[in-house]
Amino acid sequence: MPVVIVKMLEGRTTDQKRQLAREITDVITRVTGAPEDQVDVVIEDHPRENWAKAGVLYADK
Amino acid sequence: MPVVIVKMLEGRTTDQKRQLAREITDVITRVTGAPEDQVDVVIEDHPRENWAKAGVLYADK
Amino acid sequence: MPVVIVKMLEGRTTDQKRQLAREITDVITRVTGAPEDQVDVVIEDHPRENWAKAGVLYADK
Amino acid sequence: MPVVIVKMLEGRTTDQKRQLAREITDVITRVTGAPEDQVDVVIEDHPRENWAKAGVLYADK
Amino acid sequence: MPVVIVKMLEGRTTDQKRQLAREITDVITRVTGAPEDQVDVVIEDHPRENWAKAGVLYADK
Amino acid sequence: MPVVIVKMLEGRTTDQKRQLAREITDVITRVTGAPEDQVDVVIEDHPRENWAKAGVLYADK
Structure with missing residues (x-):
């Protein structure tokens, strides 16, 4: 039942x-x-x- | 005013x-x-x- | 795996x-x-x- | 259609x-x-x- | 600490x-x-x- | 910049x-x-x- 949403910039690898x-x-x-x-x-x-x-957008930094 | 967010795996058709x-x-x-x-x-x-x-990522299942 | 989030004004009954x-x-x-x-x-x-x-806030309508 | 969600610490007044x-x-x-x-x-x-x-939780700062 | 999420249809320019x-x-x-x-x-x-x-999906309007 | 949202049932202690x-x-x-x-x-x-x-609502289980 816990739902964890991780919002981040794109670019992480599948392994990360x-x-x-x-x-x-x-x-x-x-x-x-909570059960896994x-x-x-x-x-x-x-x-x-x-x-x-x-x-400021990250695209502009 | 109700806002419904459906989070799911990609791959559904437009018709779905x-x-x-x-x-x-x-x-x-x-x-x-609520009015439609x-x-x-x-x-x-x-x-x-x-x-x-x-x-475990669904990509790994 | 689908997660549905319903955002609405408070005031619905438990039965709703x-x-x-x-x-x-x-x-x-x-x-x-998807399995239930x-x-x-x-x-x-x-x-x-x-x-x-x-x-306009709903509180002000 | 745009939906804006503002997540912040509690404590703002109705006027804010x-x-x-x-x-x-x-x-x-x-x-x-977008139309208002x-x-x-x-x-x-x-x-x-x-x-x-x-x-660190804000409650602990 | 405030986090603002703006959900809208795709198609806006970077400048918007x-x-x-x-x-x-x-x-x-x-x-x-809040500090900028x-x-x-x-x-x-x-x-x-x-x-x-x-x-009705926007794609169908 | 990463923002993590943990959605779960109420009832956890402050220490958890x-x-x-x-x-x-x-x-x-x-x-x-990412910097802490x-x-x-x-x-x-x-x-x-x-x-x-x-x-089924957790309240009904």
């Missing part, structure tokens, strides 16, 4: 995503006691022209 | 999306009484390498 | 939520073929002072 | 929310040309014990 | 996104007093076949 | 939230190289009557 999913799931199950097969982790890749920090 | 949007909207209006033209349904397709269940 | 969850899950499984026990439906209640349409 | 909704809607319509009555702004208040920056 | 990010950030900092470098704006582009209003 | 935030932030920085002070973790508590699995 694999590791994020594995380790975040482990944290969730260890801390909350109930944990969804969704990674959302966002283009640099679609994310701004301090009012 | 059309049907999801139509039928979910019907459920919302019938159950809540106030209902937004947004379908979010996620690649198999971006979604994990039980700590 | 029960019906929304039941019927939206049925639509998802019928249209996409993989479908999460999360209903998010928002106060009228936290939602605006056309620039 | 009113102003956020009004001005964000104006930005959206002016920049994108198609713009939803949803403000999500999060308790300080539910939001962390740099690994 | 730049302007949205700049002006929404200015509204947030002016109204809430704490404001994230994420623009999510959705294909017309993934968004429905009144039960 | 503190631990989730700390450890998820550590995973993100270690795997992606750029990581937001937002925990969203959902009432049992607002979350359904397999079409």
Whole structure:
């Protein structure tokens, strides 16, 4: 039942995503006691022209 | 005003999306009484390498 | 694996939520073929002072 | 059709929310040309014990 | 700390996104007093076949 | 810049939230190289009557 949504800039490798999913799931199950097969982790890749920090797109930094 | 976000793995056809949007909207209006033209349904397709269940990416299953 | 997030104004009864969850899950499984026990439906209640349409809070309408 | 979700710490006044909704809607319509009555702004208040920056809950800062 | 998510149909230019990010950030900092470098704006582009209003996909309108 | 949203049933203690935030932030920085002070973790508590699995509200299980 826990659903974890990770929003970040695009460009991570499949291996980084694999590791994020594995380790975040482990944290969730260890801390909350939720059964592992109930944990969804969704990674959302966002283009640099679609994310701004301090009012400036990452594409412009 | 109700906004429904459907997060799922990519790969559904346009026709499946059309049907999801139509039928979910019907459920919302019938159950809540919200006017149909106030209902937004947004379908979010996620690649198999971006979604994990039980700590394992769907791309690896 | 499909996760459905329903964002709406607060004030629905438990029975309306029960019906929304039941019927939206049925639509998802019928249209996409996803197994029922993989479908999460999360209903998010928002106060009228936290939602605006056309620039005006529902609390002010 | 644009839906804007503003996630922030709880504690803003109704008047601040009113102003956020009004001005964000104006930005959206002016920049994108979307009709005003198609713009939803949803403000999500999060308790300080539910939001962390740099690994530390705001409740602990 | 405020995170603003703008969900809209794809098709906006980089310049429109730049302007949205700049002006929404200015509204947030002016109204809430949040420091500019704490404001994230994420623009999510959705294909017309993934968004429905009144039960009809924009791709079908 | 990574923003992590953890959606789960309400009822976790502040200490569990503190631990989730700390450890998820550590995973993100270690795997992606993002600077710690750029990581937001937002925990969203959902009432049992607002979350359904397999079409049944947790409040009814």
